[in-house]
Amino acid sequence: MSLPKLLTGAVLAGSCILPALAQLAPADSAAADEAFAELRDAARRGDSVKAETLAARLQQYALPSYVDYYRLKARMPAVTPDEVRAFLARHQGTAIADRMRNDWLLELGRVRDWVNFDQQYPLFVLDDDLQVKCYALMSRLARQETVAEEARLLLTNPPGYGDACNGLMAALAQAGQFSADDLLVQLRLAGETASTGPARRAAELLGVTDTRAAQAVDFPALAMARGIGTTRAEHEVYLVAISRMARSSLPLALVAFEKNLPLLSPQEQAIGWAVLAHAASIKLEPEAYLYWQRSAGAPLSHEQMQWKTRIALRKLDWKTVRDTIEAMPASLRRQPVWVYWLARALQTDPATAPEVVPAMYRSIADQTHFYGQLALEELGQLITIPPPGPAVTxxxxxxxxxxxxxxxxxxxxxxxxxxxxxxxxxxxxxxxxxxxxxxxxxxxxxxxxxxxxxxxxxxxxxxFDYTQRFPSPHNEILTPTTEELGLDKAWVYGLIRQESRFIMDARSSAGAGGLMQVMPGTARDVARRIGLDFVKEKLTDLRTNLLLGSNYLNMVLQSAGGSQPLASAAYNAGPGRMRTWRRKLEQPMEGAIFAESIPFLETRVYVKNVMANATNYAALFENKPQSLKARLGTISSSTAPPSDLP
Known part of the structure; x- marks a missing residue:
């Protein structure tokens, strides 16, 4: 029974629900489920009156702790500490209690109630909220503790700063724990990530108008036209404008930068070359390598360090690869990607002690991801499926x-x-x-x-149970299709695992749907090519989705010359981008280096995961050792004419 039918004769007046809703008692009724969904929405909107009314009528619902939670969340700013503590006591040890503590900590931080905040923060189990972490440092700062070093490690992602981390930045500056250099780092990060709010805050603290900083981020051409200014902070704002302009027009940014080069200090010049190098890197322009060389001495962000390393990899400049990775902070250097590439760089140096490189490979070789598999192969082993343990009883x-x-x-x-x-x-x-x-x-x-x-x-x-880790549902549908098309079934399953994790009704923000996350326009075009009647509503139909997705994958594979890494990139980012990246190759390139230097983060992660997945699926399906390196192959440039693929 739907909620509207249940409410026959009732009316919704403002945010109040009249007593007809009182019949919503059964915990398993469709009407109760619908009312619960309304309760969640009311809580998200902060509609406390409607939330209270709905919660009162869902006392027997199957999720009582969430009914309790949404009732309080709807009026969070007005909830008393006693009410929250009572909730936490009732639901101690549960996920929703930790969620409530997270919400309360954000509210306590917002009003600067450090007494209650300090009592609750040690009890926050997940401790996975950046703004809560920033409030925790603000609380310690209020007690006159030195927290600058911890703040430097924390403040690396301006898009997530919000009130808490912007407030922490200001508090550190006012307390004298953040120097002008620290604030300049924050200004550069804000420019790098197009974060106008943090750029404004950092600029104000440096004595530059927030309007000028906002223009540098949002309207770089206008900011560049205003000139370079006279102070160090104004110079840095100008370099932010250069950085932003370089993302859309590298030639214009280069002209503006070189025009004012004599007015900049040696370090400012190095910073300018670094932002140009970064922009050139994510466009895979050949000038990127030269610009990175000119940036020597510049303080680099984490993202810049990684792109400098990727460009050095593309040039097979193993000394720069080694130097740049070794200059990374420990948290970044310990990531498997950089453990692997540092080991590869050290391997080229005869002075490296013989036991060092194998030890580095062994430190990640027990992991089933892309770099774990590559490390295993460097140790002389292929990828196999471990024997299963005893079955679950x-x-x-x-x-x-x-x-x-x-x-x-x-x-x-x-x-x-x-x-x-x-x-x-x-x-x-x-x-x-x-x-x-x-x-x-x-x-x-x-x-x-x-x-x-x-x-x-x-x-x-x-x-281990690799049938759980690498499932192959709907095999009876997919196998005939892959066999007819001559597709590698392990690769197709590897792609599906990455695309949707086998969630049939998965839908992306861009509108892609189904197991193979096919875009409606692509589905329509592929259906026309293979002679299939298609309407958008069939996109999540299992057979239709697998048929269209497999055929499209086959088309991009053919346009990629049979290269699975290239086809995977095309499936995710589009055939046009794949062709552009391929044309940027100056010489044949190792597949792993190509994958690591894909400009789009999403596509870079996607291709590496698809290829690692496919290698595991092949080992599972064929019951014999597999090579990821062989699957990646060598990527060559192409002069093939443009394809008409969507």
Whole structure:
């Protein structure tokens, strides 16, 4: 029964619901589910009157802790500390209690209630909110603690700063713990990430008008026309404008920069060359390598360090690769990508001690991702599937199925409330043993929530079930299609695993849908080419989606000359971009270097994951060792005419 039918004769007046809704008692009724969804929406809007009315009529609902939570969240700014503490006590140890503590900490930080904040922050289990972390440093700063070094490590992502991190930046400057150099770093980061608010804040603290900083980020041509200024801070704002202009027109930025080059200090000149090098790098322009050489002495952001390394890789300049990685902060240098490439660089130096490089490869070779597989091959081994451990018993499955948090997660998934379902599932499984993880993955399989099955099974380290980690559902549909097209089924499954994690109704922000995340326009064009009647509503139909996705994948594979890395890039970013990246090649390039230097972050991650997935699927399907390096191959430039692929 739908909610509108249940409310026959009732009216919604303003934000108040009249008593006809009082019949919503059954915990499993469709009407109760619909009312619960309305309660969540009311809480998000801050409609406390409607939330209170709905919550009062859902007292027997299957998710009582969330009914309780949404009732309070709807009026969070007015909730008293006693009310929140009572909620936390009632639901202690649950995901929603930690979520409530997160919400409350943000509110306590906003009003600068450091007494309650300091009491609650140590109890925040996940501690995964950047703004809460910034408020925590502000609280310590208010107690006159020195927190500058921790703040420098934290303040690296201006788009996520909000009130908390912008406030922390100002407080550090006012307390004398952030110098002008620190603020200039923040200004450069804000420019690099097109973050107008943090740019304004940093500029104000440096004595430059916030209007000038905003123009540098949003209207760089106007900012450049105003001139370079006279102070160091004004020079840096000008360089932000150069950085922003270089993203849209590198030649114009270069002309403006060189015009004022004599007016800049040697370090400012190096910073200017670094921002031009960064822009040239993400366009894969040949000048990038020269610009990075000219940037010597510039303080580089994390992103700039990584792009300098990628361009050096493309030039096979192993000394620069080594020097740049070794200059990275430890947190960045420890990432598997840079462990692998540093080992490769050290391998070219005869002075490297013989035991160093193998030890570096071994430190990541037990991981099934792209660089773990490449490291394993450097150690002389191929990729294989580890033998499965003992099967999950009926008793283990029964115990997991009875887990209240997982039951809540399953309820949320049934309501298509994925965010809440993920929160409950991930919260509970983080404390599971390996046997419990395998049993939980099996529970997810039984309920056809394959993304949680993959996520959960991937967390085991000594017992494995690769049918959970690398599932192959709908094989009876996909196999005939791949065989007819001559496609590598392992690669197709590797791509689906990355695209949708086997969520059939997955839909991207761009409108792509289904297991293979096909765009409506692409689906229409492919359907026309293969003679299939198609309407947009069929995009998530299982057979239609797999048929259209596989045919499109085959088309881009042909346009990529049979290269799976190139075709994977084209499937994600479009054939036109793939052809552009291929034309930028000055000489044949190792597939791993090509993948690492793809300009788009999303596509770079995508291609590496698809290729690693495909290697694991091939080992699983063929039951024999596989080589990721062979699958990646060598990427060559192409003079092929433009394709008419969408």
């Amino acid at each position: 009926a008793a283990e499955q029964a115990a997991i199925a009875a887990n209240p948090a997982l039951q809540r997660a399953l309820k949320f998934f049934s309501l298509r409330m994925r965010l809440e379902g993920l929160r409950e599932w991930n919260w509970e499984t983080r404390k599971f043993s390996e046997r419990e993880l395998l049993a939980a993955a099996e529970l997810a399989r039984r309920h056809d929530i394959l993304d949680r099955m993959v996520y959960t099974s991937e967390r085991t380290r000594t017992q």
